[in-house]
Amino acid sequence: MSELDLGMKSKKKQLRPYALSIASLLLLGLIMAACGGGSTSSVPPINNSGTGTGTNPGSGTGNPNVVGPPWMSFGGNAQHEALSGVATQAFSRIVWQTPVDMAPQYNAQGYLLVHYGSPVITAKNTVILPVKTSTNPTYRIEARSADNGALIWSENTDYVMPAFRWTPSYNATLSANNRVLAPGAGGKILYRDDADAAAGNFKSLVFYGDTMYTVNKAALDKAVTINTPITSDAQNNIYFGFIATPGNPAGLSSGIARIGADGKGTWVSVASAAGTAAVAKAATNSAIAVSKDQKTIYVVANDNIATGVRQTGYLLALDSTSLALKSKVQLIDPNEKGPANISDDSTASPLVAPDGDVYIGVLEQTYGTHNARGWLLHFNADLSQTKTPGSFGWDITPSLVPANLVASYKGSSPYLLMVKYNNYERAGSGNGLNEIAIIDPFAEQVDRMSPVKTMKEVLTLLGPTPDPAVPGGFIEWCVNTAAVDPFTKSVIVNSEDGILYRWDLTTNKLSEKIRLTSGLGESYTPTAIGADGKVYAINNAVLFAIGK
Template identity: 75%
Template sequence: MTTFNSVFAKSAWDKSKRRVSLTLATTVTIASIVAACGGSGGGNTVTPLPGNGNGTGTVNPNPVGPPWLSHGANAQHDGLSAVATQSFSRIVWQAPVDVAPKYSTQGYLLVHYGSPVITAKNTVILPVKSAADLVYRFEARNGNDGKLLWSENSDYIMPAHRWTPAYNVTLAANNRLYAPGAGGKVLYREDADASSGTLKSLVFYGEAVYNANKAAMDKAVMINTPITIDTQNNIYFGFIAAAGNPAGLSSGVARIAADGKASWVSVANLAPGTGVAKPATNSAFAVSKDQKTLYVVTNDNIATGVRQTGYLLALDTASLALKSKVQLIDPNENGAANISDDSTASPLVGPDGDVYIGVLEKTYGSHNARGWLLHFNADLSQTKLPGSFGWDDTPSIVPANLVPSYKGNSSYLLMVKYNNYERAGSGNGMNEIAIIDPHNAQDDEFANVKTMKEVITMLAPTPDPNVPGGFIEWCINTAAVDPFTKSVIVNSEDGFLYRWDLSTNMLSEKIRLTSGLGESYTPTAVGADGKVYAINNAILFAIGK
């Protein structure tokens, strides 16, 4: 039987090397690779603050604000906060998301950590990688002081992989919490705020089949995407199934309705003849605003020496029937883009129904390893203007009125990471974040194509002493946008969290989290009370007054 060690053979695409030195609290030298933010090595520790601990906490009995439900806040992944964020006065509390982080020989922390989710009553639930390698739990903490409210162990089995994929939790509007379990099970807890509760499970291919073949199914089936929830509390997720498993599954898309009825469809049957074999690992599905369409990124299995390619599928949310599909194409090389399992890029659904997805370029480094942000209409029948950066990034929605300097005709803009990776004869290390216009064009700086027009950009603030003229990278895979303060909350590899003020195009606030770290890109999120959450060096930080 094929196991996950063979399904997730190491990716062979080349690493971009450079020397980086941070001169903040510590100075170390490491080799940088694209999408591992170059910074200081694995020796950093953060002193625990009072109130971050393991005691019994209490929950405010009255809702204090809107919830943050998933990667990018919701099923469209738009990153928009529904509450004003607090000022960066202090680190209010902190808690580990990995109790035994493992660093590469170069000092990198190549682990994707899932976004915290926050209930309306300000309970923060975070996935935690336990001491045992690739074993997880999820725990709830009081958003006021970080005190532990409850914790649940997961039996989820993580595959061996060059970069550790993210383990995610997802919150439904009815306050039920979902998390992946072993063998394709979905674990759930009815009330995420309750201090006590029973952890239950759902099996999309049938509990009887699972119970009769538990050991085999645990080895053969794995949920490989975050769980996505629509407004009717139906859940969707991708899974990988090894050949010959007792349930007769092949890698595909599963749906479990709010009433518990389940269905699934294989990716190979959805897109025959395309070469795709599974949902892209780490890429969360997205749901259209009208709740009728499910967007799924698919790719082929990892093979040594071969870059993964893929398609974007639009499925009917009720039946999982294919509505349309489109191959993900590099707009510069006019060939299949790289849809890497190392990326967490997920589809973004815009207010007008347009769909955006980040990819890597066909030939590694041909676009400075920036990739592309591909852009389609809602039914995927029209390929629209691409963006000039897509690697390991889910863009966020920025209502156009948040940027006073914008004089164009688009009702919304996109906030994206905009790094320009330093490689010999390629990027120059001028790493930026950007607000771009999805409907108006400019000439791309690095290729002979038209791309989304830059509205404003922000150069990274910390010079890189080992890249002449370069600056230390921004380190995000989805960024929270605060429309109330007209700002974006972004992490940097220099160890600081920044507020980017869109009114002034200035970094108006910053707070040091660590001395800096080379790591997989990380999310920012906003709590129900306006606290800001960011991950750095395997620690979740709660920032506020």
Template identity: 70%
Template sequence: MKNTQPNNLNETEIDSKLVNLKNQRRSKLLFTSVLTLCAAAIVVACGGSGSSSAPSNGGSTGGTNPGGGTSTGTGNGNTTVVGPPWLSFGGNPQHEAVTTVATQSFGKIAWQTPVDLAPQYSSQGYLLVHYGSPVITAKNTVILPVKTSAGLSYRFEARDGATGDLIWSETSDYVMPSHRWTPTYNVTIAPNNKVYAAGAGGKVLYRDDADAKNGTTKSIVFYGDTAYNANKTALDAAIIINTPITADVNNNVYFGFTATPGNPAGLVSGVARIGSDGKTSWVSTAAITGNTNISKVATNSAIAVSRDGKTIYVVANNNFLANTRQTGSLLALDSGTLALKSSVQLIDPLEKGPANVSDDSTASPLVGPDGDVYIGVLEKSYGTHNARGWLLHFNADLSQSKTPGSFGWDDTPSIVPASIVPSYKGASTYLLMVKYNNYERAGSGDGMNQIAIIDPHTEETDKLSTVKVMKEVLTMLGPTPDPAVPGGFIEWCVNTAAVDPFTKSVIVNSEDGNLYRWDLTTNKLTEKIRLTSGLGESYTPTAVGPDGKVYAINNAVVFAVGK
């Protein structure tokens, strides 16, 4: 719905402002980073291409090739279970981002490899690309989405978590949706160890065994192979999977897609399901909501699944158009039939109007242990909350809006068991870990960029407005002064952060080029390891392997940190 407020910035202006929040301070930071790089011999160059201890793709061919080319590497394929897997963005279908194995100490960078072979930087050195989360099998196979060219071509590759050696690689024919910030290309592992990735024309590529070196890559089209094969060229351009794929505990998968009007298959943008039995279905978001302003699933926003598996939560918005504000709703759909169970419009709690549900964001629904649902949005009018947005909060059937959080922009909160925060004396059984930046050139932001632990069931008055928000339990200021913002600190660089209950800590990435461990018992940063010389970039995830290695992305490279 077009924003009619005369004092509201249009979408292009908002994008420029959001970029400038970082870019206006980057020239000094990048100069400092170059000096740091040269002096300390950092392992990744400022150009972002990096180097890898893993070998390049092998030349032997394995399996069929619907995506464009399968390669096997020197790795043998993993056969022994090591520990619990990390299946998706946020680790599981609820996106909790809680590891069930203790993380290793930050002893060294065990291995590293690029996730972008042709990173495209802005004129001021900013990297406007959202990179997909590493996913890791129980046998310690790390599967990575990799951008292979400036033209947005992709592959997904499997590497041995112990060594980084390449096990297999598959080229995808996926066509990335056109957008100002490069959207996310993700891979997902189902509990049955099938790995899924998007292909062109709405088809889904998959391998039955994510660990097998010589496995076969197959494909399935949610609207039917016959319809796709009859008009392949036209449908490759018209139908685009625009969200990460989510798998539930019963091995059903879900995703959003966009469809160009008048396409040969007669599809309308919406939600698709591929059952564990191979049966497929889809629904149009506009049709099931009866709202023509809800035209598609929000780009980059991963569908979440309720804890009982009966409901999926989908963020839907209107198409991106220049000079408009994207608005939207949170939908609860029946996980089997995709019928609409309930919906709620996403409203700015300060301005009392439609919040900005931006395709620039990767914010995805989080389902809490009690079934409550959380989703981050931007404010209705740019800058009214220092471009922090809001974390909206609902009960499971979306009939009740609850206390919001004071930050929501491009962030999916992580679950923090209350028992791992000794200083917490409240009644909640779980807390939330969120990014908590305070952007220095939006509203009255001061550049005091933080991360925070907040209580979703206790409220206090927001420090930036009159809104009652989730109470702060702990906060951690960025440790590195920002040379371009007097008194300010460089941003935390996460869109989902791994929580480790065993060490009572959070693993979090920073734009200063370091990976940090935030100890929740002492409220101190107790470990850090330098990954790069630092770079302004789109926010990135952290993940944990079954052996406790930590994975973080910085400057177009994924780093495996541990022993």
């Protein structure tokens, strides 16, 4: 949903009947899911004990007969391409489902303003998911069989989430050596080797030193918080952003940390890395990206939240070993020519494309001047060249689309980008004609809503469900990273109407759909693809596994 003035939709949209219907169902303790396309599902209601719907919870196993490409992080990999290495299964049924939030908190209008972490899936088809366990909030990590959702293992974490308007995402990550990584309290990393094994338990790594943490545990648990997803490179080095309150015993300033494959940690303050006091921390929710050659990491840095002041910031390119600054660029609104809004309500993360170019979504400088769509900024690898922007950037990490997936495309670009393309309705702004789009980053057109030249639209597709609160409008697309399947030439994308869709890039039509819930207004959610081709989507605090 759009970041309207107080993180809510327009007054008209606050009365959406489908949001109210979900609230009513929740009072009954049930959320039933049925398949789209005229078939029905035999999936039982969600088991709110946390054991999911798989058989024999706690005794499940990974599937050694399945060896496929893993989905390792938010956006699938360290470049955030969201590009599947296996063909997806048909949307025949909801195979299983399980909560990702044991205590969902709906606002007065029925909206769920929580960013849920992306599931990650091992090569042996074990699904790893973070689960919010309380309103505080607290979290645990679960491992489930992709076959039936059976619980393989579960471990509580001691992570403490910082307070924001929209509850930030809490993510698990897989490393190249199949280690599960998750944030813990005090800036430590919780890890578990062999993500598929039922036996085992979390151990920890502390980037500023185990002894320092042990001696000052209580103080550091309060003072230091990891505020970005963890990113692992191809050599099992990991990177993340953290917030540190002044005067903490470890002498930390808010910054970026690296823990090498050898377990040794280093860090740099974000203000020092950026060479300016205009930034205070790594942007909350924004996952660090790694270049294809593994030599550079890209970090979004912004200032702190202040009442009535919109956040601004920079994109930093840091040496992946030393964390020294290689280059930086201020993130500028291409229409207003001033600092763009880098909001902590967003999960927009850098995409590093195969040619090394970097893309990052931002909000406009003055809210509403671009219909709350923001912009997709585009830079070369060393950030020295600012290229043509895209016409949508709010809370989206673009997905990579090989150009040969789009039969109608006649241009010369080797790859295209998929983004949601909502046109948010509010007074004097958007028209509620919410779309998804394939755009060409190396061709231009005049933007529909401004005089700015933007990336050319190759395909656009309007949302299929009329919005009863917006005359002539359609319910918006609800995704912050959409999985692309090059084998079926399609994109897997969520809508706020409660339905998961397959967008066929050959016909530019929605070729499959399956109903997950009755639909509601919520923070944007990811889609992911497992090693056996099952599709994973989150709707209304529940993870759904879809397949044959």
